Amino acid sequence: MKTIKVALLGNPNCGKTTLFNALTGAKQHVGNWSGVTVEKVEGEFKYKGYEFEIVDLPGIYSLEPNSIEEIVSRNYIVEEEPDVIINIVDGTTLERSLYLTSQLMELETNIFMVINMYDEVEKKGIKIDLKKLETFLKNKVTPIIAKKEKGINELLDAIIEKEKKGIKKEVNRNLIYNKEIEKAILKITTVLTNVKGLKEKYSLRWLSITLLKSDPKILEIISKLEKGNKIKSFVEKEKEKLFKLLGENVADIITEEKYGFAMGLTRECVKTKKIDFTKIDFTEKVDNIILNKWLGLPIFGAILWLTFTLTFNVGAYFANYIEKGVFGIASIVDNLMSAGMLKDLIVDGIIGGVGGILVFLPQIVLLFLMIAILEDSGYMARVAFIMDRAMHFLGLHGKAFISLFMGFGCNVPGIMAARSLENEEDRIVTALVNPFMSCSARLPVYILIAGIFFEKNAGNVIFSIYLLGIIVAILTAKLLKTFFFKSESVPFVMELPPYRTPTKKSLLIHMWDRASMFLKKMGGVILIGSILIWVLGYFPTNVNYSEKIKKQEVKISKLTDTEEKTKLIEKLENSKKLEKIEKSYIGQIGHAIEPVFKPLGMGWREAIALGTGIVAKEIVVSTISVLYGSGGETGEGLAKKMKDNGMNKAVGYALMVFVLLYVPCVATIAAIRRETNSLKWTIFSVTYGIAIAYTFSFIAYRIGLLFI
C-alpha cells in the first residue's frame, strides 16, 4: 500500500484540530517534539487504498522562527519533507491566513488549501474565487466544513489524484519580490548551487531569501558548512548593497512584500462586504455579558468553581469506587496467597501503588473534559483576557490561572493543565510553581497537626498555610522569571475567537488522550517510586526486636485468659509495627538525618513521616500515628503522645510549613518531568522545594518559639 505523508498547518482557531479529528478519528498518538514541551499529535488512516500518515503541526500565524512552535513546524516541513501540506484556513479571515500560505509557497511544498467554515463564509456573504486561488497555489483548493465532516473526501481525492501523477517539489514562482532583491536572490542561489548536498535537501531560492533575512536558524546550518563563512560574507555584501539601493532593511522589505502579496491575492480572489462594526452577532452579545466590567469576574469565578467542584468532588466520588475496587482486589490476593514477602510486595507495593495511580484518573478525565469544553467553546481565551492583568504581575499569561487554581485540588492535573499555555517558558514556570498551591492531599496533615496544637484556632492556622503557599508561589514565579527566563516577554496579542459549540468527538478524543498519556507516560514512574518507598519501609525483614518486646512476648505466651491475651497481643503488634518501621531502611534514614531536622524542632519520627509522605502527602498522617505508637488512631491519644514527646505549637507549625513546601508527591514529580520535558527542571523542582521548605520551616519554628 502506498503511503502519503501529510502535514496539517494553519492559524490558531481555524478548526485545524477538528479537521485532524475528522480525518483520523481516535487513531492518534500524542507526544512531544523532541527536546521541547510542544505537543506533537500524529495519526494515520486509510482511504481508497492509500495509507495517510498525518502530523498536526502547532497552530501558528507565521513560519518565522520566533517561537518554538514556529521553529518546530518549519523544521518539520524542511527536514522531514512531507509529501503534501494541508493548509487549512478560516474562510472569514483569508487575508491573514494567506501570509502563512505565502511562506509555504517559498518552501516549494505541495500545498492543498482547504477553506474551513465555508458555511459561515457563505452566510457572511463572502465570495471566494476558488479557481483563481487554485491557479496561484497550483493545487486544488477545497471548501470544507470540518465540524460536519463535509468536503473531506473531495480533499483526499484531490491529493490521491496528484499522487497518481507523481508528487514532486512544487516550484511556485508566483511570489516575486522587488527587482533588486530578485537579482540578489539569483546571485546567492548561484553560489549555493555549487555547495554539495544543499540542493538535494533545501529549496535554494528559499535558502537565499532566508539568508537575506538573516534567519538565525539557517545561518547556523550554513556556518556548519565548509564554505560557510564565505557564503555568509557574500550574503552580507549583497545585503549592504541592497540597503544602499533601497534605503531600507532587506528583511523588512521582504516581509512587507509578502504581506503585499497576501493582500493582493485576497483582493483578486475574495469579495467581502465592508465590515460593519455596529453589527452585533451572537459572540458580541455573549461577550457583552461575559466580559462586562462588573459581571466578568463573578461569572469567571462561578465557572472556576464549577470546574473545581466537578473535577474534585465528582472526581472523588469515582475515585472512591476505584479505591474500593483496588481494596477488593488486594483482599482477594491477600486471601489467595500465603503469607510472605512476595505477598506483601504484591498487596502493599504493587496493588497499593497501582491504586495510588488509578485514583488520579477520574480527576484527570473530568478536569480535561472541562478544559476541553472551555477551550473548544472559546471561553479559555476570555479567561486569559480577564485574568491577564493579575497574572501578568507574575510575568505569566492569563491562562496560567486555571492551571494554578486546579493545583489546589491536585497538583498533577494542575501541572498537566499548563499545556494549554502557548508559550514554552510560561508552561515550565507554571508547572514549577504549581506544587506550592496546597493540594487537597495535604489538608489531612494540616487538620491533624493544627487540630492537636491549635485547637480552636485551627481554621485560621490552616488558612495561613494556604496563604504562605501562594506567597511562595508568587516569589518563585518572580525568581524564575528574573533569573532563568530572562528573554523579552512574549507578545500577549491573541485572538478572541467566536464562540462555537464543542463537538462530542473532539471532547472525547481530548479526554482519552490525557487519560492514556497519564497512565502510559506517568503511571510507570509513579509505580516505581511507590514501590521504592515501600521497599525502603519494608526491609530489612528480620528485625531484631528490643528486649522489651521479647519479654512481652514471653509474658503473653504464659497467659491463659483469652480476653486479656488478645488485648495484649494487639498492643504488642502495634509496638512491633513501630519498631519495624523504625528499624527499616527508611527508619534508619530518618534516624540518620535526625540532626538535620533538629534545628526545626523535629525528631526522627517527623523525618520518617516526611520521607514516606513522598508517595502521597496524606500518608504523613498514618506514619506519624504509627510512629508515635497510637496504632493508626489520630485522636486524643496521639495528641497526648506527641505533646509528651516534646512537640509544641512551634514544631507543629514548622511541620505544616514543611509539608506545604517540600517535595511534591511522586506523581507530581512525574508530571513535572513530563510537562517540562527536562530532567534538569525536575531535579531543580525537588531540590528547590526541599531548600525552601527547610528555610521557611526553620524561620517558622524560631519565630514560633518566641511566642510560646
Next chain:
Amino acid sequence: MTKFLNELRPGQKAKITMIDDNSQLKQKLMEMGFREDKEVFMRRRAPLGDPMEISLMGNNISLRKSEARFIKIDGIENICIKGLGDGRGRGLGRGLGRKGFRKMEDEK
C-alpha cells in the same frame, strides 16, 4: 498630535498608520493583521482595566496596553453601539448625552 491605539476609547474606531516598534512584537502584530490603513475598532477593556479587545478585519483581538502603545492611529471616529462602555461605566452614544459627546470631541 499623534495618537496611539492604547488611547482609543471603547466605541471608537480609527485607522492604523504605523507600527512604531522594530522587535518581535511588530512581527507578531503584523501577522495578526495589524497593518497600515486597516481599520480598528475598540470594543472594551478587560474587567481589571487591561488588556483591551479590538476588532480588526472581522476578528476580535486582545492585546495589552503596553503593546497597543506602539500602534499609531489616525482619524478617530465614535460609533454608537449598545452595550459597550468606556471602561468607566458610561455607554458611548447612549446615556452619554450631548455633553458627553462634546467632551469626547474636545479630547480629540
